[in-house]
Amino acid sequence: MWNFLTPERQNPGQPQTGHRLGLLLLGLAGLGIFLFRLGTPGLMDPDEGRYAEIAREIWVLQDWLIPHLNFLPYLEKPPLVYWLTAFSFRVWGYTEWAARLPVALSAWGGIFGAYYLGRAFWGTGPGFCGALILTTSLGYMALGRILTLDMPLAFFLNLGVGLGYLALSRERRELLPWAYLALALAVLTKGPVALVLAGLVWGGWALLARRPWLRALWHPGGLLLLVGLSLPWFVGAAWRYPDFLRFFIWEQHFGRFLTASFHHQQPFYYYVPVLFGLLLPWGWLLPWALGSRRGDAPGDRLFLWVWTGVILLFFTLSRGKLAPYILPALLPLALLLGEALHGLTERGRPYWQSRGLALSLGIWALSGWFLVGLYFWPPAFLAQPGAKLAILSPYLPLGLIILALVPTAALIWRRLAVLFLGALLLCALIPGGIEQVSKQRSPREMGLVLKSHWQPGAALIGYQLYSQGLSFYSGQVFHLLDFRTELDFGRSLDPATGLFFAGPEEMAAFADSRPLSFFFLKEKAFPRLKRLLAGNFQSLARYKDCLLVAYRGK
Structure with a gap:
């Protein structure tokens, strides 16, 4: 593997030695990192439970046009990932492996996209x-093993942006249809924000490079492919529910960007530490890589800087901020880091003679050992918050020790390969860490208990509480006491479902009319429920501070 760190560099236009070996090594590494124990952790609420349940309901309702959640229309996002997950369920069954497989394959595909783009820029070594x-x-690996929409979006968006840039910069117009195809799939993953981001990246680069781009991007066949693939679903959803476009475009896109109504407000500097965390352990080298000077013109590096800057600036300006939003920025930053590290060996200069890199490694090592000290010997004011991290043991302390040892060993033995070996060792800990977190955030055990106790005529009632994952694992729909949820828009589109109670009295009458009811509620709400209903209660399962309670009426 480490042959790719040698100074060999060939013309990107020529066949390159090691190309097939590079593909093989990346493929094997990706298979292990993204697929090993992929199905072991339970699906975690809210995101994994939500998207798995939407895919399950596609088969239950046989409705491939309108996504449903709790048997109500759910139109916050386009359906591509739901479709892929539903197909995966058909092949592999309703399992955690099947639910996460489309996301894992997106992450796996993303590393090949990075390799080919880096190879087109600088050659096999930097691309590898x-x-x-x-x-x-660590952020890329973790998000590649969790069922969300962010990794598929990053894969399709980055593929489209990269192919479009190659079409513009290398005058290879045959790549434009493939770029527009990837962007169409990105739109079907999370909406037209993909087109906005791609346009800003291409336009920003063209402006700085003083290159024409609007006319160069004109490709009737490619644009027809983009419109033909992405538009029909939006038309169909708007035909079924005329209020859809107002809700989807204004509330879910402009509303998230311009207003604080979605409760994801963060300070303007939020993405600085988030980016550093997502790039761990490589985040410590990022200032050196971005600040290191080259003798040649910026060239393709300029495009990668613009690509990164557009993603970070766009979501920094947004009022709603979540860490996975900037996932598409990791690929261009990884390529800049890879080119900078490989460039040291290529110029025949030992990497430890680079003052900037040596300083970065020193800061990395000192920070790592400081974190190790904080974990094992925490000051009094950190003792209580630190106790909450016990769930990640032994993976967190092992990870901190490796994080400190890697730069220390690289400075002592002066081998660049030590950094990559250490990063792979850290990756080996991530699956276990996710499994530990899932024990606190997955309702799998509760869902299986509910499924085992279910009988004809029973009902599942959410007492001011709702769990998407509990629906998935039990296969049952929730009846809900009226409170604000993500189901509100779907309820307004289909108000006659009978799944909502106007008040506690209506809920109590419904529960007494059933031979058996299962209540999902907060533990602190249980005394209030017992005052409302006079029948017999049996506590069946606990999940965090939530209870599953069986009730038989009077």
């Missing part, structure tokens, strides 16, 4: 280094 850095970035 950049792809391996992306693969071993």
